[in-house]
Amino acid sequence: MSLIPPWDxxxxxxxxxxxxxLIVAPLFVVAALVxxxxxxxxxxxxxxxxxxxxxxxxxxxSTGESAGELAERTPAVAAVLEEHEELAETTRNVxxxxxxxxxxxxxxxxxxxRRWGSRMRPGVLPALQIVFLALYGGGVVLLVNAAxxxxxxxxxxxxTAMLSPSAQPGPPPIERTAAHGDDD
Amino acid sequence: xxxxxxxxxxxxxxxxxxxxxxxxxxxxxTPPRQQQQQRDRLRQHDPxxxxxxxxxxxxxxxxxxxxxxxxxxxxxxxESNAAxxxxxxxxxxxxxxxxxxxxxxxxxxxxxxxxxxxHAEVIKTLGAVPKAEIVQPEVxxxxxxLEVAISGELAERQTMYPAxxxxxxxxxxRQAIRSFNFAMTAEQGHADLYRKALTNLESWRGGPVxxxxxxxxxxxxxxxxxxxxxxxFIPAEEYVKVS
Numbered sequence: 252m253s254l255i256p257p258w259d260x261x262x263x264x265x266x267x268x269x270x271x272x273l274i275v276a277p278l279f280v281v282a283a284l285v286x287x288x289x290x291x292x293x294x295x296x297x298x299x300x301x302x303x304x305x306x307x308x309x310x311x312x313s314t315g316e317s318a319g320e321l322a323e324r325t326p327a328v329a330a331v332l333e334e335h336e337e338l339a340e341t342t343r344n345v346x347x348x349x350x351x352x353x354x355x356x357x358x359x360x361x362x363x364x365r366r367w368g369s370r371m372r373p374g375v376l377p378a379l380q381i382v383f384l385a386l387y388g389g390g391v392v393l394l395v396n397a398a399x400x401x402x403x404x405x406x407x408x409x410x411t412a413m414l415s416p417s418a419q420p421g422p423p424p425i426e427r428t429a430a431h432g433d434d435d
Numbered sequence: 436x437x438x439x440x441x442x443x444x445x446x447x448x449x450x451x452x453x454x455x456x457x458x459x460x461x462x463x464x465t466p467p468r469q470q471q472q473q474r475d476r477l478r479q480h481d482p483x484x485x486x487x488x489x490x491x492x493x494x495x496x497x498x499x500x501x502x503x504x505x506x507x508x509x510x511x512x513x514e515s516n517a518a519x520x521x522x523x524x525x526x527x528x529x530x531x532x533x534x535x536x537x538x539x540x541x542x543x544x545x546x547x548x549x550x551x552x553x554h555a556e557v558i559k560t561l562g563a564v565p566k567a568e569i570v571q572p573e574v575x576x577x578x579x580x581l582e583v584a585i586s587g588e589l590a591e592r593q594t595m596y597p598a599x600x601x602x603x604x605x606x607x608x609r610q611a612i613r614s615f616n617f618a619m620t621a622e623q624g625h626a627d628l629y630r631k632a633l634t635n636l637e638s639w640r641g642g643p644v645x646x647x648x649x650x651x652x653x654x655x656x657x658x659x660x661x662x663x664x665x666x667x668f669i670p671a672e673e674y675v676k677v678s
Contacts, residue, residue, distance in 0.1 A: 320667055324620050337663075
């Protein structure tokens with residue numbers, strides 16, 4: 252018995268955090284555009300959620316690679332697994348960049364003015380937020396696709412992480428051409 | 436109903452994720468119900484082709500009844516002998532002028548050595564010593580050697596490793612599953628390459644050519660058109676060239 256699950260077994264637990272957090276984060280940026288008076292806190296909250304989501308993405312990729320080593324392959328499973336892994340890695344890198352960019356925007360708009368008194372010209376911050384949201388949209392598309400391929404592995408092909416010896420009663424990966432499963 | 440569902444999920448997560456057995460002990464006997472589960476799982480296996488009967492063979496029953504450690508020893512012995520056999524086949528291919536086939540056999544031999552080393556590592560972590568009895572390989576013509584190699588790879592891919600994986604999963608032997616899975620994935624690739632060589636044998640005459648072998652999992656390819664190994668996700672830079 253072990254109190255700490257093996258790294259590969261953590262993938263199903265970890266993977267849902269970045270999906271949820273990174274999809275929710277831009278809603279705070281939108282809220283900051285609408286409610287200007289509370290925009291400082293909303294932007295800081297968005298940044299905090301983005302940081303947590305990106306950490307989640309780092310963990311999801313790492314645990315996913317370990318879980319993938321235990322997944323039995325068929326040609327179809329191998330193709331989806333490869334696509335899932337590549338998309339997940341790209342998504343992680345994109346959100347690392349987006350989070351760093353957003354941190355720079357928050358620092359430039361809220362931290363620097365308080366410290367040195369220099370203020371952004373009116374309209375610059377909302378414009379930056381809108382540009383950022385457009386870029387972020389691309390990241391979300393990647394995220395959703397990476398998650399969808401993970402969902403296909405589980406729900407379409409029956410590939411599951413190994414949680415414990417008794418938790419592997421299902422059949423091995425199967426070849427199917429049925430409609431896609433749910434996102435995961 | 437709705438209120439109890441999240442609770443049951445929480446309990447499942449708590450019990451499933453936090454109290455995972457990393458057991459190293461392999462049960463010596465398999466209860467009848469587990470045996471039935473093993474058979475059900477294997478009957479659905481064989482995803483690659485219809486070349487073998489989907490029913491569980493006597494050979495597979497043997498691996499299902501053995502302990503994971505015994506299976507690791509069997510696999511170690513098999514991989515060690517395969518590496519030795521392919522090196523002999525490579526020499527014969529070179530003598531017959533099939534340089535590209537010789538390179539393929541050498542690449543596959545390198546891969547089998549990697550599999551043997553992976554299995555040996557797991558055997559050592561289980562407190563045993565890896566043992567292999569190397570037998571003198573029977574070398575025929577290159578065409579016949581390719582046929583022997585294909586049947587050997589398919590037997591491992593479709594019969595031996597699937598059964599060993601089922602057994603290792605039941606024993607919760609993650610390291611063994613990883614090692615078996617790496618080998619099983621690579622063996623299918625070898626069988627495909629051997630088939631390609633057999634089909635185009637005359638065009639595989641000439642000097643040696645390059646093949647690439649993953650140093651972690653033994654996955655073997657003719658060219659690297661990926662950033663990470665499709666089998667074990669190690670960066671493609673970790674591949675070695677074999678000619």
